[in-house]
Amino acid sequence: MLCPAMMTDQPPPPLEVTPMLSEMALVPHILNGDGMQQMILVQVNHGETFTIQTEDGQLCCFPGPVHVPIVSANGTMPPIFLPPGYMSQVVEENGMRKVVVLPHAAEFHPSMPLPPSHVPAYLPPRPAMLHHHHIYRGEMPPHFIPQLPPPPQVYSEQDVLCHSASMPPRDERAAKMQEQLRRRAKDRQLSTAVASSSTHSPPPSASLHNGHSKGPAASPGPGRPRPSGRTRASPPSASESPDAEAETQKMSELLSSVHKPTVSSVTSRSAVLSWQQPPLPLKNGDAPLPLSYELALSHSGSEGNFTPVYLGKDTSCTVRDLRPATDYRVRVCASYRSARGSPSEATGFTTEREAPDMPSPPWLMLRTKNSLSLQWKAPSDNGSKITGYLLEYDEGKQSTFKEIYCGQTKQYKVIRLTPSTKYAFRLAAKNNIGVSAFSELLTCSTAGCAPAPPAPPRLAGSGVSWLALEWSAPCGPAAEGTYTYTLEMEEEGSGYGFKAKHNGDELCYTVKTLRRSTTYRFRLLAANAEGRSQPSTAVEFSTSPDKPSSPGQPAVKGRVLPNSLHVAWDAPKDDGGSEIMQYVLEMCQSQSGSQWETVYSGPLREHVCDHLDAGTWYKVRVYCQSVGGQSQASDSLSAQTAAVPPGPCQGLRPAGRAKPREIPLTWEPPVQDGGSPVSQYAVEMGESTEGSRCPLYQGSETHCTASSLLPGHRYCFWVKATNQAGWGPLSEVCETPTAPGPPEQCGPPELTVKTASSVLASWEVPACNGADVSEFRLEWGAAEGSMMLTYCGPSLSYEVRGLVPATTYYCRVQAVNVAGAGLFGDVATVTTSPSVPAAVRLVEEVEEETVPDPASSCLALRWEEPCCHGAEITGYNIDFGEQHPISVGRINYFVLENLQPDTTYRVRVQALNSVGTGPFSAALKAKTRPRPPDPPALECAVSGPQSLKLKWGEGPSRPQLSGATQYCLHMQASTDRLVCIYSGPCHTFKVQRLSEATLYHFSIQAHNESGVGPLSPLYSFSTTRSPPPQLRALRVELLDCNRYEITWETLQPMRGDPIVYTLQLLRGREVEQLYKGSGASYVWQGVAPGSDWRLRVSAGRQCQDGGELWGQNSPSAALPAPVPSEDVRGEPGATPANGAHPKKGGALTDEQFALLLLLGFATVAILFAVLIQYFVIK
Structure with missing residues (x-):
């Protein structure tokens, strides 16, 4: 989406998009039925710059002359600002309509035929901020693009824009078409307007603007209505509330109170305009509203039309590109969102005068050989009458300019000039302010003389059908001018004379389509602007002869021999205009692909080619040569010499x-x-x-x-x-x-059973087929299809050992000599006799839960049954190092009992059958488990009133590896029940939550991988008595000048034991006991010499066995300072020692010191929290 753009001489700051502008578009959204093909083409003239702002805020400048296409990607076009003097025009090119924005004086010529007769040739110009209505389906055909004003029942005087723009003059035919289109659109939109008339009825028009009545300039023209920012191009919506309209009307009235602009810094081409924001009611703390301002300018007096020159949010603007010595009127209009106020009162100003504009270049009226008559038009005087003109020229030397005329007339005749010479002229105008810039140059030349006869043309080259001629320019005083040359030609014997063949300013020409070997005559004439010269002397030139045509195809003459060919041919039909000088005969072999070789060159038309190969194909061709050149070769002749029988292989x-x-x-x-x-x-x-x-x-x-x-x-x-x-x-x-062959097939070998694990095989030597047998190969296997090579050598017998008893085997023999191996003989079979069982495999120790106690004296064994070797296994012998092995039946699992704990045994197993005893298996090293551990000695390491720390064994108190000995500590809960209170690898445990002065019974048990050991005997340990708790700080009151009353809190008896108290006086490092008993107060008489005397109290528990258990001392308390008295004499401490005076006030108690410390910590914590909140979080 593109932002609003404008065209100026210099790139201005981009206009800010306001809510009103965002709701308006330049052209209809549907072009050719597809909104995605919408395009605006802006034509920028020379000296102007087109500036547009993209979505990312970047400015794109396009200096003229250039055509800038603007394409919308989402089907909607942005509003575009049109400066004064520009209009829009609809054209159709390549099946797509375009809206062209161009100045009134320019013409746009599209590469397409004219539009249909029912569509106007151009659209009438729109106001500076163009708008349109949406085209709805069914309202008009897709090829029709309306450019009509809205119907009066939809838009009122209050809804139009603040300022109107002047309309360029239109011809009568366009005005009639526009009126017809307006009536059609009005009839189609009438039904839609009536349906929403209650919501969009025109409000009453305002008659005053800032206290002044509106003149004709303030009201929109009859043919150019301008909708306000709250009137959208989309169909009216019935959901608008009356409150919103009232609020908009109220805002419009407030915006109408804007003051007229103030003019400053007026020059001949610019002026600085500023204005103030209209007074709007604002609440306390509210920011000013972002208002938009539209500044309009008029140079036609108070009755003229105003043209917008600025649209934005600033309250000042510099208007440029003004005309000097011109009266202007300017006014401003404020808007906010959809509300728009009335324009302010107009302010007038006049621009200053300046030197005249640059005049147009003069034009040539008449010229002679020695004079040039010039004339020119007066430029704009810019407010001061032109007093004269200044004409300069360059004297025909292309050097500096020199003044030749200065006066008030608008024409001048320059005399005494050189013939056929170029001159350059320029013109300037002057008034009382100054001299204008010089005009563009006018270049013209004086008249000259006809040229002299040129030299005759020269021959630059010739051909069969062409002659290339060249010539020089004629000499003389007019040799510096531009000449036109005429070349004339006469064919020999034609009788038509000279005819022009070329006319131009070139100094060479090639005459084509001539006849070969023909003589032609040429002459040359020169001409310039003053006349034509006499013809030059005639010269003759001849074309070259042509090359002859190709001779006839060669032919074989006479009988074909094995080593020679007689060839003849015919002369060419066309000799090219010259006699044939010689023939050239060429020959090559057809199949070898060799190059052509010359075998004859001369005037004869036959030749004998000798020294050829018998039965070989040859090709021959011939061409001829003359003065005109060499002809094309004739068609080739293929001929073969006679053949002979071949030679030896x-x-x-x-x-x-x-x-x-x-x-x-x-x-x-x-x-x-x-x-x-x-x-x-x-x-x-x-x-x-x-x-x-x-x-x-x-x-x-x-x-x-x-x-x-x-x-x-x-x-x-x-x-x-x-x-x-x-x-x-x-x-x-x-x-x-021939090579020797492999031996013949051997017969089946003869097999003899030697033992249960060996067989003797023997065989005979077969036929050797030309080479002695070098070795025999014996293949042996337990299956006929999987026999493997067992023996390879020259012997005629071999004993196979390591066989399995009671097993059938297959074997065959193969003989081998230097030629290879023969075929294998027939297969022979043999069965070995039965034998003792094989060795037992996979003897292993197994972990079984069903092993009888004690498990440390047992080993559980398991093995696999071996091969019986043809006789069924009847039992096993187990050898584990004792004197005699243990015999068991046909089983594969057995438990050895009554063994030594923690001992390693070597166990072997052998199988038995009817033949005998088999070999022992591989020895298995198995170790019995060790005995379970004995319980350690248990002792009490630390005893307390509510806990007992027990210790056993020797080792660290932290847990060890998982394979170490584990301990289970039991405590007697009743006479016949023990409870496990700890289980783990540690050697210490603290039993807590016990009663004081109570006897407890404990037992310990150890276990490891070998098993669980026995319980230890019961151990008895008793807890100690707990001392009294620490008392609070005591209270000291001064009864009179030297008597103190000291009180402290009391404690209840502990488990029947009475509580006694001890009061102590602290004098520096000395401690003096003042009282011991069960009381809770004490009166002490004495004088404290200083503030370093303090008091403290502690509680003691008198046990039944006669001992005492004392608790911690309470916090110490300082003695208050006594009041001085003259009557006190002789008492210790009654008067200050060494003349010292007692200190005023008392020292802080422990409670007060703790409170101050707590308040200090709280203050520091709050300060740190505030700093973290301010510097880290925010």
Whole structure:
């Protein structure tokens, strides 16, 4: 979405978007039925700048001349500010309508035909802030874009904008079309307006603006209504409340009290305008309302139309681009949201005068060879009458300008100039204020003379159908001018004379489409603005001859021989205008792809090509040469020489390694094929070079295989080739032997059972097939399909050991020689005899909960049953280090009892069957559990009134690893019941919440991985008596000058034991007991020499056994200072010692000191909380 934009000479600050502007749009939302194709095209003239603000706040400037397209991505267009002198126009291009914003004086030519007759050629100009109505479905066709004012029953005088803009003149036809469109739109919108007339009825129009009556300038024109910001383009809504309208009306009346603007800093082109915010009622503490202001300017007097020049929230504005010496009137209008006030009273001001505007360049009226007549128009005088004009020129030297005229007339004739010379002129106007800027340059030249006859043209190049000519400019006084040249040509023998072939300012030309070997005549004429010269001297030039056409295709003449060809050809049909000088015959081989080679060059039209290869294809062609060039080659002739039988084949040899019964053979084709491709080969075989031969192979391949041969024999081979001319000679003999073959298949081996775990196998030697047997291979297995190699060697027998008793085995034999391995013989079977069982496997110790007590003297064993080797297992023997093994039945689980605790045993197991006893299994090392631990000695480490700290054993008080010994502490709850109060690895435990002076009974038990140990005997421990609690601070009262009454709190007897109290006097480090008894007060007579004397009291418990248990001392209390008296004499401490005076006031008590300390801590905590809240959280 784009923000409002404006066009000025310099990029101005962007206008602020107000609520009124956000509700208005420039063009209808539906163009061609698709709001997404909406576009605004802004045409920016030369010297102007188009400035627009995007959503992110950036300013984009487009200096003219340029066309700036603005496309909306969401189907709605932003409002755009149009300066005075601009209008909107609807055009259609490439099937999409566009709204073009352009000045009145400019024309926009779209690349499209004119719009339909029912659509106006242009839209009438809108006010400075354009608005529109939404087009609803069914109101008008999609190709029709209305540009009509709203109906009068919907918009009232109060709803229009504050200021109106002047309308440019329109032709009569456009005015009629606009009136017809207005009536149609009024009829269609009448039904919608009547339905909402109660809500949107026009309010009564105001007749006064700031106390003055509104003139014609304050009311909107009849053809250009301007809706206010609260009138939206969307259909009227019936939900608006009367209170909101009343509030808006009230705000509009308050906004109408804005004062007229104040003018300052007036120059010839600008003025600074400022105004004050209208007085609005504000509550205490409320911020001023963000008002928007619209400043309008008029230069047509009090009756003229006002044009908006500023829209924003500031209360000052600098208006630029004013005209000098012009009377202006300005007024301001305030708005807030949808409320808009009436315009203020207009303020007038006049701009200052300045020098005239830059005049237009003069124009040429008449010129001669020595003079130029110029004329010009008067520019704007800018308030001061023009007193004269200043004309300057550059004297035709393209240097500095020189004044040639200064006066009041508007034309001047410059004389005494040089013919055919360029001059530049510029003009300036002056008045009483100053001199204007010089106009743009006018460049013109004086008249000249006709040129002299030029030199004749020269030949730059020639061809068969063209001649390239060039020439020079004519000499003379007018040689510096621009010339036009005319080239004339005459064909020899045509009789038509010279005709113009070229006319232009070039100094060269190529004449084309000429005939070959033909002479042409040329002459040249020169012309300029003053006339035409005489023709130059005629010259003759001829075109070149053309190259001849290609000769006829060569043909074979006579009989074709194996090594030569006789070739002849015909002359070309077209010699190109010149005689044929020679023929060139070229030849190449057709199949080799070689390049063409010249075999003959001369004037004859036949040639014999010799030294050729027999039966080879050749190509021949011929071309001719003349003065015009070389012709194209003729069509080629393909001819083959006669063929002969092929030569002997090469390289007959074995194609790889010979096999026992076959030999693969290969050979190369003959070097000379005789001119014809080899069609077949024939291979012959014999047992010797002198013996008989027999055919072995006949075909087109260059390899074959001799099969069905005997191993280890030698054979001889020959090969020959043939073509269409016959068979060639035999090749050289190839003698090669066959390879030895593998031995024949062996017979089944003979098997003899030696023991239950060994068998002897023997076999015989088979036929060797040309090579001795080097080794035999024996395969053995318990299954016929899974036999493995057991023996490999030259022996004819082998004893297989390590067999399983009572098992069937399979075996077979294979013979091997240098040629390879023969086939395996037939399979033989044998069954071994039964034997003792195999060794027992997987003997392991198991953890069983059913092991009888004590578990430390038992071991539970388990094993797997081994192979019986053909005889059923009857039992097992278990050896664990005793004198004789233990025999058990056919089981796989057994518990050894009556063993030593914490002892390691080596256990072995063997199986038994009817044949005998099998081997022992691998030894298993098993260890019995240790005995459970004994209970430790229990003792009381610390005793208190409510707790007992017990200790047992030697070790740390903290828990150890999980594998250490655990302890369970029991306390007797009744005569026959113990309760576990602690279980863990620690060696100490504190029993709490006990009664004082009470006897308790305890027992302890230890357990570990071996088991739970026995309970210890009962241990008895007693708690101690508790001392009395600490008393509060005592109270000291001064009865008279030297008597004090001291009181303290009393305690109840503890478990029948009476309580006694002790009162002590503290004199520095000395402590004196003043009283001991059961009383709660004491009167003491004496004089305290200083404030360092303090009193304290403690409570004691008199036990029944005669002992006393004293509690802590109470906080000490200071003695109050005695009152001095003259009557007191002789009493200790009655008068101050050494003349010292008693201190005024008493020292702080402990309660007061504690209270002050508490208040200090609270104050510091509150201060820290405030600092954290202020600096950290906020």
